[in-house]
Amino acid sequence: MSKALRITQHGAPLDVLQFIEGDTTGARPLDPSEVRAAVRLAPIHPADINVLEGTYAALPTLPATPGNEGVAEILEVGSDAASAGWRVGQQVAFAPGSGTWRQRMVIQESSLTTVPQGLTQEQAATLVVNPATAWRMLHDFVTLQPGDWVVQNAANSAVGRCVIEIAAALGIKTLNVVRRPELVGELKALGADAVVLEDVKLRKEARAITGGAPVRLALNAVGGDSAVNIAGALANSGTLVTYGGMSKQPFRLGTGQLIFGDLRARGFWITAWYARATRAEKDAMLEAIARIMRQGHLTPSVDNIFSLNEYRQAITRAMEPSRPGKVFFRP
Amino acid sequence: MSKALRITQHGAPLDVLQFIEGDTTGARPLDPSEVRAAVRLAPIHPADINVLEGTYAALPTLPATPGNEGVAEILEVGSDAASAGWRVGQQVAFAPGSGTWRQRMVIQESSLTTVPQGLTQEQAATLVVNPATAWRMLHDFVTLQPGDWVVQNAANSAVGRCVIEIAAALGIKTLNVVRRPELVGELKALGADAVVLEDVKLRKEARAITGGAPVRLALNAVGGDSAVNIAGALANSGTLVTYGGMSKQPFRLGTGQLIFGDLRARGFWITAWYARATRAEKDAMLEAIARIMRQGHLTPSVDNIFSLNEYRQAITRAMEPSRPGKVFFRP
Numbered sequence: 001m002s003k004a005l006r007i008t009q010h011g012a013p014l015d016v017l018q019f020i021e022g023d024t025t026g027a028r029p030l031d032p033s034e035v036r037a038a039v040r041l042a043p044i045h046p047a048d049i050n051v052l053e054g055t056y057a058a059l060p061t062l063p064a065t066p067g068n069e070g071v072a073e074i075l076e077v078g079s080d081a082a083s084a085g086w087r088v089g090q091q092v093a094f095a096p097g098s099g100t101w102r103q104r105m106v107i108q109e110s111s112l113t114t115v116p117q118g119l120t121q122e123q124a125a126t127l128v129v130n131p132a133t134a135w136r137m138l139h140d141f142v143t144l145q146p147g148d149w150v151v152q153n154a155a156n157s158a159v160g161r162c163v164i165e166i167a168a169a170l171g172i173k174t175l176n177v178v179r180r181p182e183l184v185g186e187l188k189a190l191g192a193d194a195v196v197l198e199d200v201k202l203r204k205e206a207r208a209i210t211g212g213a214p215v216r217l218a219l220n221a222v223g224g225d226s227a228v229n230i231a232g233a234l235a236n237s238g239t240l241v242t243y244g245g246m247s248k249q250p251f252r253l254g255t256g257q258l259i260f261g262d263l264r265a266r267g268f269w270i271t272a273w274y275a276r277a278t279r280a281e282k283d284a285m286l287e288a289i290a291r292i293m294r295q296g297h298l299t300p301s302v303d304n305i306f307s308l309n310e311y312r313q314a315i316t317r318a319m320e321p322s323r324p325g326k327v328f329f330r331p
Numbered sequence: 332m333s334k335a336l337r338i339t340q341h342g343a344p345l346d347v348l349q350f351i352e353g354d355t356t357g358a359r360p361l362d363p364s365e366v367r368a369a370v371r372l373a374p375i376h377p378a379d380i381n382v383l384e385g386t387y388a389a390l391p392t393l394p395a396t397p398g399n400e401g402v403a404e405i406l407e408v409g410s411d412a413a414s415a416g417w418r419v420g421q422q423v424a425f426a427p428g429s430g431t432w433r434q435r436m437v438i439q440e441s442s443l444t445t446v447p448q449g450l451t452q453e454q455a456a457t458l459v460v461n462p463a464t465a466w467r468m469l470h471d472f473v474t475l476q477p478g479d480w481v482v483q484n485a486a487n488s489a490v491g492r493c494v495i496e497i498a499a500a501l502g503i504k505t506l507n508v509v510r511r512p513e514l515v516g517e518l519k520a521l522g523a524d525a526v527v528l529e530d531v532k533l534r535k536e537a538r539a540i541t542g543g544a545p546v547r548l549a550l551n552a553v554g555g556d557s558a559v560n561i562a563g564a565l566a567n568s569g570t571l572v573t574y575g576g577m578s579k580q581p582f583r584l585g586t587g588q589l590i591f592g593d594l595r596a597r598g599f600w601i602t603a604w605y606a607r608a609t610r611a612e613k614d615a616m617l618e619a620i621a622r623i624m625r626q627g628h629l630t631p632s633v634d635n636i637f638s639l640n641e642y643r644q645a646i647t648r649a650m651e652p653s654r655p656g657k658v659f660f661r662p
Binding site for chain 2: 058223244245250251253256258262265267268
């Protein structure tokens with residue numbers, strides 16, 4: 001029996017979240033394909049809040065323990081999981097949505113991912129969702145070469161910052177759109193090549209910013225006018241990938257951007273990627289990201305770390321709009 | 332010297348269109364790569380009206396002769412054009428936008444397309460744009476098998492009707508959205524498998540209509556709410572192709588349709604296809620369409636045929652919203 005957070009219904013986070021001292025979900029005997037793990041550190045992401053509220057697209061069967069990701073240590077390994085190579089003491093992370101806000105987890109080995117060596121615990125606990133989203137979007141839609149340009153909105157978001165740092169490590173240049181002028185210097189320090197405010201009309205200005213280089217990939221987490229604006233930076237036959245809709249406005253494009261500009265609009269969801277990726281594909285990506293992390297990049301700044309029974313403070317803090325860093329649980 | 336229509340500026344069609352008795356553009360000596368052709372029949376398309384108005388995306392250098400397509404007979408062949416296989420007396424059509432509203436044309440042989448045998452003159456004069464648009468959209472985005480379903484809005488448009496007839500000939504089933512109930516029977520007679528009105532919510536109803544079969548391709552000529560509605564019929568990872576924006580509303584999709592439904596939005600413009608296609612690709616497509624035409628399909632109903640000097644009547648008639656058929660020039 002161990003400690004966990006749990007919801008039995010959706011609603012205002014502090015109304016629905018429960019602290020359980022006698023959680024048994026991590027205590028039952030293992031099936032051969034399962035492992036038991038002790039969660040060491042788990043972040044509170046905006047998507048976690050949306051799960052509590054019931055507004056996220058993929059919701060768990062209730063009752064459920066929230067927590068999209070985290071880093072854990074394997075305590076016990078079923079026989080088939082052992083054959084698959086998992087070992088007691090190994091550091092692991094999980095496919096998104098596995099429910100990390102608890103001390104003990106029993107989980108199918110197919111939902112585990114290896115944590116590469118040499119990462120800080122904070123890096124390991126935030127590897128699987130945001131850096132992976134940025135990595136895949138920079139690789140799965142357009143073949144980019146060093147020197148190529150990518151444009152993105154919400155450049156100050158967690159994924160947006162990962163895009164900047166990963167792109168910089170790969171030699172790919174980023175044109176970043178933000179809402180607040182005070183972010184310009186901060187994102188440039190992270191490796192952003194150009195940072196502009198939302199009122200810059202990229203259809204007219206993008207080529208001047210890139211020195212005439214075409215932009216073939218746009219990453220959109222906002223929707224509405226902002227998506228139209230970054231689409232305007234794209235060269236003919238460019239691809240716009242949507243991974244969020246922060247503006248709550250629908251995704252829009254001018255009809256002419258599609259027909260005469262041959263723009264391609266796609267969507268990306270990291271959870272679906274993990275569901276279809278092989279273990280080798282996951283390992284290769286996480287190791288590639290870890291190489292960048294070990295150079296000191298993709299390090300989340302820590303705002304606060306709470307224990308599970310401090311969940312009211314933790315959630316309240318995580319929902320404040322102007323935190324300087326990430327809020328974590330240490331179960 | 333021959334007869335032609337011409338514009339020297341854009342504006343209201345009857346204000347800007349001029350009838351020229353002494354057109355010399357088709358009279359000059361040929362370059363080796365050119366042919367001279369006599370236009371026999373040329374339709375008036377909505378896009379032609381948009382060219383006159385200056386609202387079309389691709390506008391000719393002025394002064395220019397309008398006319399997106401037509402069928403012609405070769406009168407004279409330059410030496411290189413002869414080496415490429417073109418012969419006096421041969422029936423030809425043209426890449427879109429070649430300017431067919433005149434008696435004589437001098438044109439690069441690379442802009443010619445072969446007209447397959449056994450077509451009526453009306454079929455030959457309307458082969459290159461609308462049936463080709465429908466054909467390419469049914470082939471270039473999703474690999475469809477007989478029995479697969481496609482959804483489209485503007486099903487009563489010229490391209491929409493071509494989609495119905497070509498899909499029926501290929502054994503592909505069509506779910507068609509129209510605005511007026513009186514069109515249901517007419518489109519079913521053309522080969523439509525299902526015809527519904529715009530207020531049917533396809534996100535809920537599509538699977539009942541297709542008997543549970545997934546829909547992987549949607550064709551959109553409307554935009555706005557209608558695009559969102561037909562996108563709702565698509566299965567996960569389906570593709571929505573936009574080729575028009577009749578509603579004058581921007582193209583929209585729900586963010587969740589992109590991210591969680593993995594929908595892919597593309598655009599299609601037949602003019603760009605002709606610009607990049609090889610002659611063998613053009614010939615193969617036109618022959619495939621002609622096989623369907625020779626079975627009595629894709630036959631435009633003729634509303635009226637005018638000579639060039641009757642252009643005021645012709646354009647006026649072509650701009651009436653409820654014509655029963657196509658208006659043509661016989662230069």
